[in-house]
Amino acid sequence: MGGACSRKRDQRDDEDDFPRGISRRYSKSGSSKWLATAFSRPAIDIQPGTGQCPSLMDLCVRKIREDIDKYSTFSMLPRDISQQIINELVYSGCLTDVSFEGFRDCALQDLHLGECPNVNDSWMDIISSQGLSLLSLDLSGSNVTDNGLIYLKDCTNLQALNFNDCDEISDPGLEHISGLSNLTNLSFRRNGAITSHGMSAFASLVNLIKLDLEKCPGIPGGLVHLQGLTKLQSLNIKWCNCISDADMKPLSGLTNLKCLQISCSKVTDFGITYLKVLHNLSLLNLEGCPVTAACLDSLSALDALLYLNLSRCHLTDEGCEKFSRFGNLKVLNLGFNDITDACLVHLKGLTNLESLNLDSCRIGDEGLVNLTGLKHLKCLELSDTEVGSNGLRHLSGLVKLESINLSFTVVTDSGLRKLSGLSSLKSLNLDARQITDTGLAALTSLTGLMHLDLFGARITDSGTNYLRSFKNLRSLEICSGGLTDAGVKNIKDLSSLTLLNLSQNCNLTDKTLELISGLTGLVSLNVSNSRITNSGLRHLKMLKNLKSLTLEACKVTANDIRKLQLTDLPNLVSVRPE
Template identity: 75%
Template sequence: MGGACSRKRDQQDEEILNRGVSGKYCKSSSSKWLATSFTRPGFVVQRKNGECPTLMELCLRKIGEDIDRYSKFSDLPRDISQQIFDELVYSQRLTLKSLEAFRDCAIQDLYLGEYPGVNDDWMDVISSQSTSLLSVDFSESDITDSGLAYLKGCKNLESLNFNFCDQISDHGLELLSGLSNLTSLSFRRNAAITAQGMRVFSRLVNLKKLDLEKCPGIRGGLVHLRGLTKLESLNIKWCNCITDADMESLSGLTNLKSLQICCSRVTDLGISYLKGLSKLSLLNLEGCRLISAACLESLSDLTGLMFLNLNRCNFSDSGCEKFAELINLKILNLGLNNITNSCLVHLKGLTKLESLNLDSCRIGDAGLVHLSGLVRLKCLELSDTEVGSNGLRHLSGLTNLENINLSFTVVADNGLRKLSGLTSLRSLNLDARHVTDAGLSALTSLTGLTHLDLFGARITDSGTIHIRNLKKLESLEICGGGLTDAGVKNIKDLTSLMFLNLSQNSNLTDKTLELISGLKGLMSLNVSNSRITSSGLRHLKPLKKLRSLTLESCKVTAFDIRKLQSTDLPNLVNFRPE
C-alpha cells in the first residue's frame, strides 16, 4: 500500500520516534507552544461573542499586566492568590522576581510544567507554602537534587511531577522519603534513577500512581513496590530493562488497575505473574516482542480488563484458545500482531467489547464475520489489514460504532455502501487508494461525522459534492491530488471545520484561500504543494482563530507569513515555511 498513504504513515512514525524533550510535541518551538496551548490550564474561560468577562477575570488580568507593582499577596485569601498565580503562568508573566510576591501565600497547587526558567532558585518560595501545598508539577524544569531538599517541610504533598527532569538522581529520591502522604509521583524519562534509589518508594505507602516511563536504569527496582498495596497505576513503558523477575514483584499488588510495560523484555512467564490482579482494567503490552499467544491463558483470568494492548507482540494463531474467556473485556487493542483470520473466531464471545484495535493484523474479509455480534463496539481499528469491501457487510449491524479506521486497506467504493446505515459514526478514516468519488455517495447519510480522513483517496472535484452536507465536520483531509478550486466551493460552507488539510493538490490557487475565508473557526490549515502565492494570503485575514498554517512548496515566504501574523493573525503560533 504505497503512494501517499504509506508516505504519510512513515512520516508519522518518524515524528513519534524523533520527538524532542517531551512526547507531547515536536522539536519546533512554535509547534511546541501550539500543542500545549490548546490544553494549558489557567483561569481563562471561553466566552460567547459579546459576553462580558467577570469582574474577577478583569482584575486578574490587570494584576497580571501590572505584576511588577506588587510585592506581597499573602494578605489575600488563598483562592485569590491561587488564581493570580495561575493567570501569571498562563500569560507567561511569572518570573523569579514576581514569584517572591507569593511567599507564604498557602497556595495548594502550583502548575509549572514546561514553564521556562524554573530551577532550584524558585524552591525557597515554593516551599514557603508549607503544609498547604498539595501538588506541584515541575515537568521539564532544571530542578536538581538540591532543590528537592526544600520540599521536606511540605508534609501534605499528594502529587509531584518531575517528568523530563534529568538532573534528579537517586540522592534526590531519598530526600522525598518523608512525604508519606504522596499518592501520585512521576519521573518520566530519567536515566539517573536506579533500582537502588527506588528503595525510597517502599516508604511511600499511600502511593496510588507511579510513573517511571523511559527510566532505563530501574531493572530490579520493582521489588521495592511489593508493600505498596494501595498502588492503582504503574507506568514503566519504554523501560527495556524490565524482565520476568521484575514482573514477579507485582503479583501481590491486588489493587492495581492500570499497568503499562511497553517495549520490555517480559515473556509469557512474566505475564503469568499477573493472574491474581483481578482489578486490572488496563494492560498495555505494546512492543513486548518476547510475548507470544501462550500468554493469553494467563490473561484469561483478568476478567476485569477494559483495555488490553498487545500491539507489536510476537503473536501467532496457535495458543489463542483461551482468548474467548475474557468475557468481561471492554477494550481490546491488538495492533501489529502476527494474528491470522481464524484467530478472530475467539472474539465472538467478547460481547461487551467497546473498542477493538486490529491494526496491522493479518486479517481479511472472512474474519470479520466473527465481529458481527459485537454490538457494543464503538471504536474499530482495521488499519493496515487485508480487509476489503466484502468484509464490511459484517459490520452493518454494529449501529453503536462511532469510530472506524479503514486506512491502508483494500476497501473500495462498493464497500462503503455497507457503512451507510451506521449513523452513529463520528470519525471515519478512508485513507485508502481504492476509494474514489463514486464511493463518497454512500456517506451522505452519515450527517453526524465530525472527522473525515480522505488523505490518500482519489477524490476529485465531483466527489466533494457528497461532502457539502456533512455540516458537523470539524476535521477534513483530502490530499490525493485531484482537487481544484472548483471542488473547494463545496467545502466553503462547512463552518464547523477547525482542521483542514488540502495539501498535495497542486492545482489549487489563491482562489481556494478566498473561498475558505468564511471558515472562521479554522485553527489549522494546510495547503502545501499548491499554487498558492503571497498575494493570496490577504484572504486569510478573517481567520482570527488560526494557530497553524502550512504552505510549504508554495510561492510564499516566511516573511510574508510573519507580516500577516503581526497585523492580522495574532493567534498564529505555528507556520511553515518559517
C-alpha cells in the same frame, strides 16, 4: 500533519497506545497519548465574538496580567484570587522569574509550571513558601536539580508531583521527596538518571496511588522497592526496555493495581504468571513484549480485566482459542500480529467489546463475519489489512460503530454503500487511492460524521459538493491533489471544523485562504505544497484560535509567518516553515 503525502504504517509511534487521548503539553521530545500524566489547569478564555460576557473577575485578572510589572506582591489577596492570577500568567506564557516573586507566601494550592521557560532552582524558594497549602506541583521540562528539591521539605501536604523531562534530577534528588508521605501521584517520565538504587526512596511513599516511570532505562531491579506500596493502583513502566520477568515478581503483592503498562519490555510468558494474582487489574498494556498466546492462560484468571493491549507481540493463530475466555473485555488490541481470519473465530463470544484493533493483521473479508455479534462495538481498526468491499457487508449491523479505520485496505467506492446505515459513525478514515467522488456520495447519509480522513483519495472539486451534508465535521483531510479553489467553496461553510488538512493540492492559491477565513474555530491548518504566497497570509488574521499552521513548499517565508503570529495570531505555537 506534515507536507509529505505518504504515511508510514510499519513504524511504531513509541508513545501511542489504546484508547487514544491527549498529546503532551511539553515539547522536549516525543508525544504522550495514552493515559498521560497531566495536571488540570484552569484557564481564562475570553474570545471575542462568542456572545458570552466575561465575568468581572476574569476581566480584572486579565488586566493584572497586562500590568504585571506594576505589582510586587499578591500575598494580601485571598488565595483563590492569587491562584487565578498565576494560572492566567502561566496559561498566557507571561510568568517570569521576576513576576513569580510576587507570589511568595500566597498559600497557593497548585503550581503547574510545566509550560514555563527558565524554571530552575531559584524558583524553588518561592515554591517552598507556599508551605502546607501546596497540594500539586508540576515542574515538567524544567532545569530544577537535585539541590532544588531540598526546598520541598516544607511542603509535606503535597499530593501530586510531576517531574517529566527533568534531566537534572537523579538518585540524590529522590531522597529529598522520600518524606512526602502524602503523595498520591508521582511522575518521572523520560528520566535517564534515576536508577534501581535511587528507587529505594519510593518505599516510604506509602499513600502512592499512581506512579509513572515511563522511559526510565535505569530502573530494572528497582521495582522491589515498591512491594510495600499496597495502595498503588496505576504503574507505568513503558519503554523501560530492560524490564524483565524478574521485575514482575515484586508486583505480585500489589493487589490493588488496576492499571499496569509494561510495553516494550523483555517480559515473557513466564513473567506474566506473576500477574495472575492481581484480581483488580482492569488495564494491561503488553505492547511489544515477546509474549505469545500462552500468556492467555495466566491472563484469563484476571476477572476484572477490561482493557488488553497485545499489539506487536508474538501472537499467531496457535493458541488463540483462549481468547474465548475473555468475555468481559471492552478493549482489545491485536494489531501488528501474525494472526488471520482463523483467530477471529475465537472472538465471537466477546460480546462486551467496544474497541477492537486488527491493524496490519492478515485479516480478510471472510473473517469479518465473526464480528457480526459484537453489537456493542464502537471502534474498529482495520487499516493495512486485506479487507475489501465485500467484507463490509458483515459490519452493516454494527449500529453502535462510531469509528472505523479502513486506510490502506482494498475497499472501493462500491463498498462504502454498505456503511450508509451506520448512523452512529462519527469518524471514518479511508486514506485510499481507490476512493473517488462516487464513494463520498455514498456517505452522505452519515450526517453525524465529525472526523473524515480522505488522505490520498481521488476527490475532485465536484466531489466536495457532498461535504455539505457533514455539518458536524470537526476534522477534514483531503490530500488528493485534485482540488482547486473552486472545491474549497464547498468547505468554507463547515463552521464546526477545528482541523483542516488540504496539503498536496498543488493548484490551491491565496483564494483558498480567503475562502476559509470565516472558519474561526480552526485550531490546525495545513495547506502545504500549494501555490499560496505571502500575500495570502492576511486572510488568516481572523483565525484567532489557530495553534498550528503548516505551509511547507509554499511561496511564503518564515519571517512573514512570524509577523502574522506576533501581530494577529497570539495562540499560534506550531509553525512550518519555522
